Amino acid sequence: MNAPNIAETLHAMGLQARQAAAVMAKSSTAARNQALRRLAALLRESVQALDVDNTRDLARAEAAGLAAPMVDRLRLGAKVIATVAEGCEQLAAMPDIIGDIVGMQQQPSGIRVGRMRVPIGVFGMIYESRPNVTIEAASLSIKSGNACILRGGSEAIDSNKALARLVQQALQDSGLPPEAVQLVQTTDREAVGQLIAMPQYVDVVIPRGGKSLIERISREAKVPVIKHLDGNCHSYVDDPCDLDMALRVVDNAKTQKVSPCNASESLLVARGVAADFLPRIGEVFAAKGVEMRCDAEAAALLRNVQGARVVAATEQDWYEEYLALVISIKVVGGLDEAIAHINHYGSHHTDAILTRDHVHAQRFLREVDSASVMVNASTRFADGFEYGLGAEIGISTDKFHARGPVGIEGLTSLKWIVLGQGEVRG
Amino acid sequence: MNAPNIAETLHAMGLQARQAAAVMAKSSTAARNQALRRLAALLRESVQALDVDNTRDLARAEAAGLAAPMVDRLRLGAKVIATVAEGCEQLAAMPDIIGDIVGMQQQPSGIRVGRMRVPIGVFGMIYESRPNVTIEAASLSIKSGNACILRGGSEAIDSNKALARLVQQALQDSGLPPEAVQLVQTTDREAVGQLIAMPQYVDVVIPRGGKSLIERISREAKVPVIKHLDGNCHSYVDDPCDLDMALRVVDNAKTQKVSPCNASESLLVARGVAADFLPRIGEVFAAKGVEMRCDAEAAALLRNVQGARVVAATEQDWYEEYLALVISIKVVGGLDEAIAHINHYGSHHTDAILTRDHVHAQRFLREVDSASVMVNASTRFADGFEYGLGAEIGISTDKFHARGPVGIEGLTSLKWIVLGQGEVRG
Numbered sequence: 062m063n064a065p066n067i068a069e070t071l072h073a074m075g076l077q078a079r080q081a082a083a084v085m086a087k088s089s090t091a092a093r094n095q096a097l098r099r100l101a102a103l104l105r106e107s108v109q110a111l112d113v114d115n116t117r118d119l120a121r122a123e124a125a126g127l128a129a130p131m132v133d134r135l136r137l138g139a140k141v142i143a144t145v146a147e148g149c150e151q152l153a154a155m156p157d158i159i160g161d162i163v164g165m166q167q168q169p170s171g172i173r174v175g176r177m178r179v180p181i182g183v184f185g186m187i188y189e190s191r192p193n194v195t196i197e198a199a200s201l202s203i204k205s206g207n208a209c210i211l212r213g214g215s216e217a218i219d220s221n222k223a224l225a226r227l228v229q230q231a232l233q234d235s236g237l238p239p240e241a242v243q244l245v246q247t248t249d250r251e252a253v254g255q256l257i258a259m260p261q262y263v264d265v266v267i268p269r270g271g272k273s274l275i276e277r278i279s280r281e282a283k284v285p286v287i288k289h290l291d292g293n294c295h296s297y298v299d300d301p302c303d304l305d306m307a308l309r310v311v312d313n314a315k316t317q318k319v320s321p322c323n324a325s326e327s328l329l330v331a332r333g334v335a336a337d338f339l340p341r342i343g344e345v346f347a348a349k350g351v352e353m354r355c356d357a358e359a360a361a362l363l364r365n366v367q368g369a370r371v372v373a374a375t376e377q378d379w380y381e382e383y384l385a386l387v388i389s390i391k392v393v394g395g396l397d398e399a400i401a402h403i404n405h406y407g408s409h410h411t412d413a414i415l416t417r418d419h420v421h422a423q424r425f426l427r428e429v430d431s432a433s434v435m436v437n438a439s440t441r442f443a444d445g446f447e448y449g450l451g452a453e454i455g456i457s458t459d460k461f462h463a464r465g466p467v468g469i470e471g472l473t474s475l476k477w478i479v480l481g482q483g484e485v486r487g
Numbered sequence: 488m489n490a491p492n493i494a495e496t497l498h499a500m501g502l503q504a505r506q507a508a509a510v511m512a513k514s515s516t517a518a519r520n521q522a523l524r525r526l527a528a529l530l531r532e533s534v535q536a537l538d539v540d541n542t543r544d545l546a547r548a549e550a551a552g553l554a555a556p557m558v559d560r561l562r563l564g565a566k567v568i569a570t571v572a573e574g575c576e577q578l579a580a581m582p583d584i585i586g587d588i589v590g591m592q593q594q595p596s597g598i599r600v601g602r603m604r605v606p607i608g609v610f611g612m613i614y615e616s617r618p619n620v621t622i623e624a625a626s627l628s629i630k631s632g633n634a635c636i637l638r639g640g641s642e643a644i645d646s647n648k649a650l651a652r653l654v655q656q657a658l659q660d661s662g663l664p665p666e667a668v669q670l671v672q673t674t675d676r677e678a679v680g681q682l683i684a685m686p687q688y689v690d691v692v693i694p695r696g697g698k699s700l701i702e703r704i705s706r707e708a709k710v711p712v713i714k715h716l717d718g719n720c721h722s723y724v725d726d727p728c729d730l731d732m733a734l735r736v737v738d739n740a741k742t743q744k745v746s747p748c749n750a751s752e753s754l755l756v757a758r759g760v761a762a763d764f765l766p767r768i769g770e771v772f773a774a775k776g777v778e779m780r781c782d783a784e785a786a787a788l789l790r791n792v793q794g795a796r797v798v799a800a801t802e803q804d805w806y807e808e809y810l811a812l813v814i815s816i817k818v819v820g821g822l823d824e825a826i827a828h829i830n831h832y833g834s835h836h837t838d839a840i841l842t843r844d845h846v847h848a849q850r851f852l853r854e855v856d857s858a859s860v861m862v863n864a865s866t867r868f869a870d871g872f873e874y875g876l877g878a879e880i881g882i883s884t885d886k887f888h889a890r891g892p893v894g895i896e897g898l899t900s901l902k903w904i905v906l907g908q909g910e911v912r913g
Contacts, residue, residue, distance in 0.1 A: 082673040082854075083854075086853075087853060093678040105494065160853065165617060166875060170873060172864050174704070174726075174873075174874045177852065177853070177860075179856075181886050181887070182856070182886065231824065242751075264886055265887060285887040285888075287820075291894075303909070306909035309909060309911055310909055313911035317912050365824075366553075376771050424513075424905050425587065426603065427605075428513050430512070431902065432903060433904075434903070434904055434905070435598075435904070435905035435907065436904075436907060437906070437907040437909050437910075438906070438909070439907075439911045441597065442907075442910070447596060447598070448594065448903065449594050454704055459576060460607050460889050461691060461888050461900070462888040464901060465902065465903045468902070474887070474890050476858055476859065476860060476861055476891065477857060477858060477890070477891040477892070478852050478859075478861070478867070479839075479860070479861040479868060479869075479870065480861075480863070481736075481861065481862060481865075483732035483735060483863050484736075484863075484864050484868070485735055485736055485740075486739055486865050486867035
């Protein structure tokens with residue numbers, strides 16, 4: 062397929078998506094929930110059929126010499142399918158927010174003014190490897206009354222095509238337009254360039270993947286982007302603080318899982334509790350093989366910890382998202398220095414204070430300029446499921462439109478509605 | 488001043504704005520309201536001094552041969568100053584939404600999760616001619632705890648500089664950083680290019696002005712833009728309908744003022760009422776000198792109206808925003824055709840149905856994809872003041888982030904807050 066054909070194909074998909082979006086926007090809650098339940102049933106019926114397509118992707122990945130963990134992410138086993146099917150049913154059971162009317166108020170002129178929640182229209186989703194994202198994105202799109210164009214990774218193309226066929230069948234079986242969820246069938250990179258440059262058809266683009274993909278899309282997109290860049294998350298141990306609690310939470314924030322974006326990458330400790338706290342957390346980290354990149358003061362307090370891997374931190378370390386068994390550690394004078402450090406070096410993703418002081422807790426919540434700010438909890442909680450959103454289409458590190466974990470609400474907009482009785486402007 | 492200096496100047500302003508934004512974000516409600524009241528007082532005290540600066544702008548405009556209505560828009564008389572001063576006091580009296588916490592809910596893990604409203608940070612505002620916009624933007628910025636960089640039109644530069652000095656004095660007198668509101672002092676166009684390309688300092692750009700300005704900024708901006716393009720607004724007279732009411736409302740929507748974006752540019756009439764309604768509205772329009780660009784069916788019904796200026800509409804007319812004593816008129820089969828026409832030809836700004844039918848009203852509200860949808864009211868009501876927002880920084884024709892009239896809320900974001908008691912992720 063050559064470039065002009067890709068442009069034509071994407072334009073045709075865009076036009077169909079726009080038309081399908083109008084139908085989805087006025088569809089009934091019952092039809093959309095039915096499509097989700099039907100999709101769950103089709104997924105469960107198709108475990109064996111999906112395995113055939115998935116095996117082709119896996120074989121190709123192995124032949125290409127992909128590392129074992131990468132191959133694993135492609136795998137669509139019965140367990141993965143059961144999980145996404147359950148996710149569809151959970152979404153079907155959630156309340157429908159489309160059509161909600163908020164803030165209806167009488168104005169001095171006599172008109173009543175409020176806002177109605179409506180689908181945003183058409184979104185484009187660009188993602189890598191894991192094929193279950195195809196179902197997650199499709200199900201959120203159906204629930205929120207949108208249409209979407211999905212562009213998955215080339216490694217998962219056979220699995221994604223098979224899954225997209227099930228989604229379209231579920232839509233059709235429920236009386237909804239199958240074009241409401243379309244998968245880009247080519248793996249040509251040109252398709253991404255087209256998808257992000259059709260403002261007449263696509264209202265927002267959501268990239269999920271590595272930083273370089275997201276930066277490229279943000280730079281080139283002609284439509285708004287819900288983007289997720291780094292998660293350089295901090296845990297700050299304040300003075301006064303319940304150090305047993307802090308020990309448990311900081312350990313969890315760093316080591317429960319190191320690859321997610323909400324894992325803590327940096328530990329700040331108030332000087333007043335540093336001599337008590339640092340040797341204790343140092344022992345925990347030493348036992349788990351966590352490398353500690355420390356300022357001089359923290360390094361001095363960790364010097365005598367048996368087996369601790371203590372390294373001098375460079376200026377760059379304070380900016381770093383390691384996604385590994387590494388943490389930067391700094392002793393700070395107190396709350397003011399902690400907030401200033403986080404706002405300067407952090408990535409505005411998720412930051413937590415561990416404290417006993419109510420005023421400090423309130424100031425941290427107010428003044429730390431991040432999508433999620435937490436008191437006495439592990440940064441690992443920054444997640445759509447843990448926040449009660451039901452599902453998550455992505456995590457936004459922007460302030461515009463959607464911030465932090467993005468669920469159904471991020472795929473909607475509020476339009477103004479005005480109810481009058483023949484009022485005119487004077 | 489040459490280009491490299493402009494870049495340096497703008498970067499320095501951006502850095503100062505970013506620092507001032509952090510101070511504004513944690514400032515007290517009382518200090519921000521005090522600054523607004525102080526600004527109102529300074530404006531009233533300065534009527535004569537402002538006149539000196541304003542006269543320079545007016546003289547320059549006249550010497551340059553600007554048309555009288557354009558010169559008029561530059562004028563900062565005592566009445567204009569009284570109005571903006573009153574606007575500042577009204578804002579001061581409004582509730583502070585910064586720090587509001589919404590939707591706090593206990594999650595199964597034990598954490599409580601909600602969202603806190605916070606300032607968006609720094610916004611850039613680019614506008615033309617009328618210098619009172621300087622005060623409107625500055626006062627909204629102060630109320631919402633943001634910092635802003637203002638770039639007014641070159642015609643009003645002397646007036647704008649004088650107004651910006653008053654704003655900075657009001658901030659300083661209230662213990663707030665004067666750099667929270669900065670005016671670009673040069674009229675060089677290069678400054679706009681810089682202002683919209685500093686994502687590290689500016690979170691969103693709001694252009695107010697002609698379509699070509701807004702299109703240029705949207706194309707070149709490296710930050711989100713709250714943009715306001717056309718207002719091709721429709722009034723649809725449904726069947727059944729109280730035609731006396733429709734006559735009053737359609738007349739108002741078209742003729743009360745023709746230059747605002749919320750004036751109706753197109754009239755759709757259901758076939759069932761067209762023979763009754765069109766001759767009556769035709770008489771009103773004929774008396775007021777409104778040119779009617781009609782499809783064949785409407786033209787036939789208007790043929791016998793004394794003095795009516797009836798012209799055959801072209802396809803282009805259905806897209807047109809006239810901002811003049813001109814209206815396009817079409818007879819449609821009914822609600823479905825009206826909705827399809829509006830969604831196809833309209834600009835998604837503001838559209839109204841005049842109807843007696845409840846089901847039609849509900850469908851129109853749900854299915855017309857516009858920032859404001861109205862039942863039995865004049866489209867001229869689409870306005871921040873009429874909607875009870877207190878003030879308006881602009882009107883957005885986008886669906887992303889803010890839609891329709893944008894008040895203080897559009898200058899804020901919601902961040903997630905999590906309150907725990909030492910919970911960890913399992």
